[in-house]
Amino acid sequence: MPVSTKPPTGTRDFLPEAMAHRREVIRVIEEVYQRYGFEPLETPAIENLSTLLGKYGEEGDQLIFRLLHRGDKLGRLLTREGGEPLAEKDLGDLGLRYDLTVPLARVVAEYQAQLPRFFRRYQIQPVWRADRPGRGRFREFYQCDVDIVGSASMAVEVELLSAVCEVFDRLGFENVRVRINHRELLKALVLSAGISLVRESEALVALDKLDKLGAEGVLAELVERGFGSDSTEALKPFLDGEIRSGGAEVLERLATRLGEDVHASKGIGDLRQILELSAGTPAAGRLVVDPVLARGLSYYTGPIFEVTVADLSGSLAGGGRYDELVGMFLGKTLPACGIALGLERILVVMSDRGMFASSSNSPEALVTCFGEEMLSDGLSLASELRAQGMKVETYPEPAKLGKQLKYASDRSIPMALILGPAEIERGVVLCKELATGVQHQLPRPGLAAAIRSLGRVP
Amino acid sequence: MPVSTKPPTGTRDFLPEAMAHRREVIRVIEEVYQRYGFEPLETPAIENLSTLLGKYGEEGDQLIFRLLHRGDKLGRLLTREGGEPLAEKDLGDLGLRYDLTVPLARVVAEYQAQLPRFFRRYQIQPVWRADRPGRGRFREFYQCDVDIVGSASMAVEVELLSAVCEVFDRLGFENVRVRINHRELLKALVLSAGISLVRESEALVALDKLDKLGAEGVLAELVERGFGSDSTEALKPFLDGEIRSGGAEVLERLATRLGEDVHASKGIGDLRQILELSAGTPAAGRLVVDPVLARGLSYYTGPIFEVTVADLSGSLAGGGRYDELVGMFLGKTLPACGIALGLERILVVMSDRGMFASSSNSPEALVTCFGEEMLSDGLSLASELRAQGMKVETYPEPAKLGKQLKYASDRSIPMALILGPAEIERGVVLCKELATGVQHQLPRPGLAAAIRSLGRVP
Numbered sequence: 001m002p003v004s005t006k007p008p009t010g011t012r013d014f015l016p017e018a019m020a021h022r023r024e025v026i027r028v029i030e031e032v033y034q035r036y037g038f039e040p041l042e043t044p045a046i047e048n049l050s051t052l053l054g055k056y057g058e059e060g061d062q063l064i065f066r067l068l069h070r071g072d073k074l075g076r077l078l079t080r081e082g083g084e085p086l087a088e089k090d091l092g093d094l095g096l097r098y099d100l101t102v103p104l105a106r107v108v109a110e111y112q113a114q115l116p117r118f119f120r121r122y123q124i125q126p127v128w129r130a131d132r133p134g135r136g137r138f139r140e141f142y143q144c145d146v147d148i149v150g151s152a153s154m155a156v157e158v159e160l161l162s163a164v165c166e167v168f169d170r171l172g173f174e175n176v177r178v179r180i181n182h183r184e185l186l187k188a189l190v191l192s193a194g195i196s197l198v199r200e201s202e203a204l205v206a207l208d209k210l211d212k213l214g215a216e217g218v219l220a221e222l223v224e225r226g227f228g229s230d231s232t233e234a235l236k237p238f239l240d241g242e243i244r245s246g247g248a249e250v251l252e253r254l255a256t257r258l259g260e261d262v263h264a265s266k267g268i269g270d271l272r273q274i275l276e277l278s279a280g281t282p283a284a285g286r287l288v289v290d291p292v293l294a295r296g297l298s299y300y301t302g303p304i305f306e307v308t309v310a311d312l313s314g315s316l317a318g319g320g321r322y323d324e325l326v327g328m329f330l331g332k333t334l335p336a337c338g339i340a341l342g343l344e345r346i347l348v349v350m351s352d353r354g355m356f357a358s359s360s361n362s363p364e365a366l367v368t369c370f371g372e373e374m375l376s377d378g379l380s381l382a383s384e385l386r387a388q389g390m391k392v393e394t395y396p397e398p399a400k401l402g403k404q405l406k407y408a409s410d411r412s413i414p415m416a417l418i419l420g421p422a423e424i425e426r427g428v429v430l431c432k433e434l435a436t437g438v439q440h441q442l443p444r445p446g447l448a449a450a451i452r453s454l455g456r457v458p
Numbered sequence: 459m460p461v462s463t464k465p466p467t468g469t470r471d472f473l474p475e476a477m478a479h480r481r482e483v484i485r486v487i488e489e490v491y492q493r494y495g496f497e498p499l500e501t502p503a504i505e506n507l508s509t510l511l512g513k514y515g516e517e518g519d520q521l522i523f524r525l526l527h528r529g530d531k532l533g534r535l536l537t538r539e540g541g542e543p544l545a546e547k548d549l550g551d552l553g554l555r556y557d558l559t560v561p562l563a564r565v566v567a568e569y570q571a572q573l574p575r576f577f578r579r580y581q582i583q584p585v586w587r588a589d590r591p592g593r594g595r596f597r598e599f600y601q602c603d604v605d606i607v608g609s610a611s612m613a614v615e616v617e618l619l620s621a622v623c624e625v626f627d628r629l630g631f632e633n634v635r636v637r638i639n640h641r642e643l644l645k646a647l648v649l650s651a652g653i654s655l656v657r658e659s660e661a662l663v664a665l666d667k668l669d670k671l672g673a674e675g676v677l678a679e680l681v682e683r684g685f686g687s688d689s690t691e692a693l694k695p696f697l698d699g700e701i702r703s704g705g706a707e708v709l710e711r712l713a714t715r716l717g718e719d720v721h722a723s724k725g726i727g728d729l730r731q732i733l734e735l736s737a738g739t740p741a742a743g744r745l746v747v748d749p750v751l752a753r754g755l756s757y758y759t760g761p762i763f764e765v766t767v768a769d770l771s772g773s774l775a776g777g778g779r780y781d782e783l784v785g786m787f788l789g790k791t792l793p794a795c796g797i798a799l800g801l802e803r804i805l806v807v808m809s810d811r812g813m814f815a816s817s818s819n820s821p822e823a824l825v826t827c828f829g830e831e832m833l834s835d836g837l838s839l840a841s842e843l844r845a846q847g848m849k850v851e852t853y854p855e856p857a858k859l860g861k862q863l864k865y866a867s868d869r870s871i872p873m874a875l876i877l878g879p880a881e882i883e884r885g886v887v888l889c890k891e892l893a894t895g896v897q898h899q900l901p902r903p904g905l906a907a908a909i910r911s912l913g914r915v916p
Contacts, residue, residue, distance in 0.1 A: 393578065
């Protein structure tokens with residue numbers, strides 16, 4: 001029976017063209033993040049289960065890939081007699097990284113003394129989830145997190161939002177906007193509608209569906225969940241757009257509506273500061289206060305964000321402040337704020353929209369093989385051009401010229417170089433543009449510059 | 459009991475400084491490889507066990523990390539009654555990538571139609587081995603492979619060797635040399651000593667220890683393994699250096715000694731061609747024929763190589779031609795040749811030798827926080843400088859200036875920028891060199907260029 005050569009369900013091979021796109025996006029992200037003083041971190045794919053378990057809820061724990069014990073240890077387990085039946089927990093104590101936040105928390109605890117007081121790190125690595133694979137949902141996929149640990153100042157939020165706006169600008173997205181809200185503001189909203197904080201998360205689940213269901217749908221869902229008409233009436237104005245789009249003026253309207261509530265004051269104060277501090281940054285004019293933006297994750301403690309772009313429903317990035325999470329292994333509160341880019345989704349959207357330059361990985365020229373006895377000259381020519389900074393591939397064996405030119409075309413290489421005894425004698429190289437068939441006889445010294453000046457290579 | 463926050467045994471966290479070094483080395487490698495027309499490939503960390511098992515020998519199979527089945531499937535296994543006892547193979551069908559060659563073979567089989575006839579790929583990704591960890595031996599470590607699949611021409615060997623020589627040159631290594639040999643030449647050598655091919659690998663194990671044991675030691679080991687004095691006498695000349703260092707002249711001496719043997723002719727012919735074809739490339743003058751270089755791996759079928767550098771025992775890269783391996787899933791021979799860089803060892807050696815520029819990841823400047831009310835101005839200044847291409851970090855909250863300057867020093871940031879109301883009014887920024895304490899009052903327009911012209915930022 002032949003072995004399947006497909007990658008396992010939910011995983012992918014990235015062939016050179018896909019890699020070119022992934023690299024391009026990651027290059028832009030890293031360039032921007034580094035200009036903001038963020039530094040790269042990498043952690044191992046393998047973590048102790050004691051690190052991972054209990055951090056992602058019961059459902060998350062189920063999705064962790066566990067590694068099986070090996071050798072004698074496993075042997076003893078499988079052959080042991082009597083006693084309790086074997087359980088999952090007996091069979092291994094290692095698992096694959098499920099996200100990049102728990103590893104960050106572990107790193108912050110382990111290397112406290114070495115890390116700067118404000119730890120600005122980004123991390124772009126795969127994570128693994130034993131999820132049922134589906135369209136756009138993988139078992140191995142990249143996450144791309146940027147965080148600042150160590151300060152409660154809203155300057156942190158502004159730095160992160162500026163960097164992320166710049167990333168999307170540079171990737172070529174238009175109309176980049178960040179919806180911002182605040183956990184405390186959501187609390188105030190819920191309280192103002194006469195809903196007790198015990199039922200807050202239930203109410204937020206409904207509010208969070210505004211994009212999908214519209215105001216009527218959300219109100220219907222609230223009723224269905226047993227919230228009274230007093231509550232739904234009180235929430236109505238926050239859903240209908242009157243109060244939703246805009247910056248500082250929305251905050252004023254919210255302040256008027258929610259009054260002196262302590263949660264409202266904190267939320268409005270933080271968001272007002274974010275708007276003020278971002279005035280001279282790339283985030284300026286991009287921030288839209290949205291008082292019903294909830295985001296699913298319960299670990300946020302302050303501002304929350306979601307990045308949207310023109311003509312796309314849903315978001316391409318999201319995050320917020322989560323002061324209680326990164327200190328989990330230290331047993332203390334550690335202020336932290338971060339944004340995760342939806343790297344896999346960004347790649348899909350950019351690809352669908354043709355936002356990538358094509359074949360950016362292809363060599364600029366193919367040195368053809370004129371014949372066995374000219375192979376050495378061809379390799380020398382390639383070396384010369386590479387020394388001049390050109391990306392050059394060589395055809396490694398004799399073949400009909402037509403076949404070699406077709407090879408170049410198929411590889412999206414724009415230029416084929418031909419070097420026979422006649423060219424050697426005259427100190428020239430024949431350069432054939434593959435798109436047009438036009439040939440140029442160019443002198444060998446300074447050849448790379450001459451080829452590039454033809455304007456055919458990228 | 460507090461959870462350990464160390465990474466699991468045999469794995470590592472890469473903090474920013476270590477990352478800077480890793481990135482720098484990988485950047486050089488990729489830059490060179492891309493100029494040679496090599497393209498990146500990435501495959502998933504998770505592979506089907508059916509892909510992995512049986513490819514690395516029995517010992518290798520034991521070192522594969524296996525993933526445990528999950529959920530209902532595992533539950534049914536653990537609670538089943540009677541029948542055969544559970545075996546390792548029942549508990550999972552996925553494993554972690556053990557090397558980059560088997561995935562390459564899988565990719566070549568799966569995407570035949572999409573891949574170019576000559577597939578030049580490089581792949582730099584972690585692999586996992588459940589080995590006993592030790593000094594410089596990890597359970598999760600990067601491999602860095604470059605291969606050309608699809609041609610039996612020696613031009614392939616030359617392209618690979620040129621690229622690798624250039625990589626080591628650019629990394630700053632001196633006296634980069636490549637020891638080359640050929641599987642067929644080893645066969646001829648063994649046969650010429652009256653050893654049957656059945657015992658070839660046993661003889662090669664001894665020869666391969668020449669570096670460690672010296673000629674006397676190797677001869678002693680051969681005797682110990684029961685090889686007769688006829689054989690050891692015949693092998694002696696190949697061990698004592700007479701025939702070992704040099705290029706084409708060594709091949710002549712070997713041709714004389716080994717005569718018309720068919721294996722010798724093939725080996726000498728290929729190596730001669732490699733020397734000739736490399737004349738105009740970065741590999742020229744670097745290739746040293748070593749007729750007892752054996753390399754452990756039995757899958758090589760043609761030339762084999764090992765890269766050495768000045769003052770270092772052992773090699774930093776190795777490879778060869780292995781025409782029978784990459785076609786394993788296609789069920790046919792597919793010519794292929796590759797070289798693996800010892801990435802982890804390269805990093806250790808470069809670090810030990812101080813070959814890295816220090817703190818290359820650090821920001822160029824820290825914008826200090828003059829006070830709560832100046833925070834916004836500081837963030838604007840940072841945005842301006844970043845737009846001018848500078849790497850800038852901001853101190854996110856008010857603090858004594860001394861504390862902020864210390865923070866910058868600790869972070870190896872060379873320049874602190876101070877912006878108070880007085881500076882705002884005069885349109886200047888106070889720039890303090892942290893190494894010397896010297897302050898410069900610089901006009902705000904064109905500030906990045908002015909700072910850089912001070913020559914203090916890298």
